[in-house]
Amino acid sequence: MRVISFSLNGVDRKLTVDETRTLLWVLRDDLGLTGTKFGCGESVCGACTVLLNNEAVRACATPMSAVEGKRVVTIEGLAHDEHLHPVQEAFVKHLGFQCGFCTSGMIMGAHALLLKNPKPTRSQIINEMEPHLCRCGAHVRIVQAIESASAVIAGGAR
Amino acid sequence: MNREKDMMEVPEGRGFVQTMDRRDFLKLTGSGLLVLCSVDPLLGQSAPVAATQRGATDFNSFLHIGADGRVTCLVGKVELGQGVMTSLPQLAAEELGVSLASVDIVMGDTDLCPTDRGTFGSLSIRMLGPTLRAAAAEARAVLVQMAAEQLKLPITDLEVRNGVVSSKSAPSKHISYGELTAGKRIERRLDGQAVLKKVGAFTIMGQSAPRRDALEKVTGKAKYAGDIAPSGALYACILRPPSHGAKLLRADTSSAEALPGVRVVRDGELIAVLHPHRDEATRALALIKAMYSPSPSRLTHETIFEHLKKVAPEARATGSRGSLADGEKAAAQIVEQTYLKGYVAHAPIETHSAIAMVEQGKVTVWAGTQTPFPLKTQIARALNIAPEKVRVITPYVGGGFGGKSASMQGIEAARLAMATGKPVRVVWSREEEFFFDTFDPAAVIQIRAGLDAAKRIVFWDNTIIGAGERGSALFYDVPNHRTAVRGGWNGNPADMHPFAVGPWRAPGANANVFARESHMDVLAAKAGMDPVEFRLRNLTDARMRRVLEAAAKNFGWSPKPAPSGRGFGVACGDDAGTYVATMAEVKVDKSTGKIQVVRVLCAQDMGIVVNPEGAAQQMEGCITMGLGYTLSEEVQFKDGVVLDTNFGTYDLPRFSGVPRIETVILDSPDLAPQGGGEPAIVTTGAVLANAVFDAVGARVVQLPMTPARVKSAMKG
Ligand code: FES
Ligand code: FES
Secondary structure, three states: OEEEEEEEOOEEEEEEEOOOOEHHHHHHHHOOOOOOOOOOOOOOOOOOEEEEOOEEEEHHHOEHHHHOOOEEEOHHHOOEOOEOOHHHHHHHHOOOOOOOOOHHHHHHHHHHHHHHOOOOOHHHHHHHHOOOOOOOOOHHHHHHHHHHHHHHHHOOOO | OOOOOOOOOOOOOOEEOOOOOHHHHHHHHOOEEEEEEOEEOOOOEEOHHHHHHOOOOOOOEEEEEOOOOOEEEEEOOOOOOOOHHHHHHHHHHHHHOOOHHHEEEEEOEOOOOOOOOOOOOOHHHHHHHHHHHHHHHHHHHHHHHHHHHHHOOOHHHEEEEOOEEEEOOOOOOEEEHHHHHOOOEEEEEOOOOOOOOOHHHOOOOOOOOOOOOHHHHHHOOOOEHHHOOOOOOEEEEEOOOOOOOOOEEEEEOHHHHHOOOOEEEEEOOEEEEEEOOHHHHHHHHHOOEEEEOOOOOOOEOOOHHHHHHHHOOOOEEEEEEOOHHHHHHHOOEEEEEEEEEOOEOOOOOOOOEEEEEEEOOEEEEEEOOOOHHHHHHHHHHHHOOOHHHEEEEOOEOOOOOOOOOOOHHHHHHHHHHHHHOOOEEEEOOHHHHHHHOOEEOOEEEEEEEEEOOOOOEEEEEEEEEOOOOOOOOOOOOOOEEEEEEEOOOOOOOOOOOOOOEOOOOOOOHHHHHHHHHHHHHHHHHHHOOOHHHHHHHOOOOHHHHHHHHHHHHHHOOOOOOOOOOOOEEEEEEEEOOEEEEEEEEEEEOOOOOOEEEEEEEEEEEOOOOOOHHHHHHHHHHHHHHHHHHHHHOOOOEEOOEEOOOOOOOOOOOOHHHOOEEEEEEOOOOOOOOOOOOOHHHOOHHHHHHHHHHHHHOOOOOEEOOOHHHHHHHHHO
16 A cells, blocks of 8 residues: 555545556546546557546556656546537547447547647557547547547647 | 438437436326337337237336426437437427427336337337337327317317427417426327328438437546446456356365455355455455366367357258259359358447445346346346346446347346345456357358359359348349258257357348358359349349449449459348448458458438438448458357457457448438448448459458458469
């Protein structure tokens, strides 16, 4: 057990936890943030993707020790004062989801991509999103959504 | 109809997947107009007379109009991502003459919603749809009748708009649905007399109403079974055998029990480790030392096909016409071929999850399931309690595809909640998901067919092992044919498959359409004809001709016998009442055998379209998912062990493999709405196999078409 200090969705947190536990289950079970999903537990589906210091990471493979002193952003931290983030808005507009189970991870992955590269090419989008699985086959619309979010973000709307 | 049509701007009505309790419900239905309706699942239409005689519980949906004018549909179906939470209210709003925003829907709750067999088979719109529409039309008729009495006007002078009945001649005379039902309790049973609106009069059906689940799903607020968290809940990780057929000899749980906060429960053969945190329960489970007897199975994913041929049940004729012997005599050319397909996993990204809670002898289970009502019965049986003591609530389901028709996790959670007195959640690991999945069965399909001198098919002899009959019916003109089936996804002898098999999106049709449409191309090549022209020569079914011609026109197909080097393929199929024709373009890397799909176009006649954007989304999903069973997905196993335990070895379709996808939905106003969740997946195998043949002249007869199989087909 150890005290881990980190920022979660913009709020400073201190947690006393076993630092070998993973961020995924601490988020879901200890903190009640269930928007981050479990799909595989082995870093091979992307459903648990969150941002750690603005980089997309798999929460299922991130031990709490790695979170110390960092900024964590989850899907719950993306919308501000009831305003959807442009990536979320684009997923709604282009229907980039069906069952929605991969959606949190997809949105966080896309958000991380656009943070480092606001104007990705289609092939850069595909490259970045490649590790994310969607069983419902929403891929075509997810790519459209990311392209349209990029246009909004790079266009300076936010 | 063009799917690019703009989405209609409509404020959202609510969709409840889990938030309403019994009290809210009684309050809701305590007054107002309640229409109970019944659908005969076999006929697919309302069976009013029989329904009224079957007693009060035998109806499939409610429609309720409250004093506030809000309309609530209560249906036993569940939202798996297919969008029925949005499209079913469209049907009700249209027929009632109310705004879509005033219609709420409650789904998949066994205490609130009427009994339903399950959400599968593309039945929601096709089977429940007509009932719901009729209920709404009936309600409108009742309300207009009441309005006529209150306003003292003839019915012919009345019209309904946005839930308000008004006089056509004197528009100032009007009364709302809410005013009409206020303070009254009116109950109606559907008598089948309701008159449905004509397509031309639709204002809500046929529009792309925005999805009701969108906001919750993009903000992480949507709750799935694993997200429900009653306080004090424990996770259960369950001890599993290493292989199918292995028997537990002994288990030493002492090291697991020694961990702080861990509790071990043994309930018969069920051994579970419980802890408030899932990761800690998983760790404790790994400490159990268990001994199992080896599995008696000696089958592998390579030897399975020979095994199936040996042990599959006797052939059952599912279709025949004319005489095969006459056909053989008339044939100038005969081609025979065997097609194979391996086992395919459902692999929804949400693993089977459930949480169970016992309060005052009543068990409540939130489960990710396609079959809440059958699950309720199974839980009652497993716990040996009365079914009224069990409530199954279905929150959002993270994909099903047939795999969540079986919901063992719900029973496990209920048993463990009973045993511990605590809320217990069961969230299968990906390994458990692969192990207990009810796979799409492997199949061996033999087709022998002949052409006469005029290049018409004169006979067709088809024996299907493993896939059942769905998708095997011939819509081509074949004077002499016979189709025989040996086993499907259910009702098989115990030793046929080494693990469970079950329904998988358009069960069996993927294998059958792959075989039939591949064989059509084999025949076309034999005839030296273009594959589309060859099909049209052997096709008088006007509906299928129209779909095929629409596909060819939109794709820009120009006739050329295969292999033309273009990499173009075509395949036709019918499923769930819908007709599809799919065309594709592929590139094949001759050195590696890798297939890159460039473009897929699917034309579909699905009758009246309720929500065009939703329908296109389903078609795209079908095509994308279909890439998996066609190109990469095959469950590997050996001696009862499922070798695939996660996505590292079992390859789902990914972004880089998804082609440009175009969907064309034909205008079909004279046909009631047909299925949309499955039809477009059935053609994927054949369309790509045919495109590969057109590209490189190699016929791949086994799915998935892995690079190795493509290369070996190229060697001939
Ligand atoms: S759950 Fe973390 S990548 Fe799948
Ligand atoms: S929307 Fe269902 S897995 Fe992506």
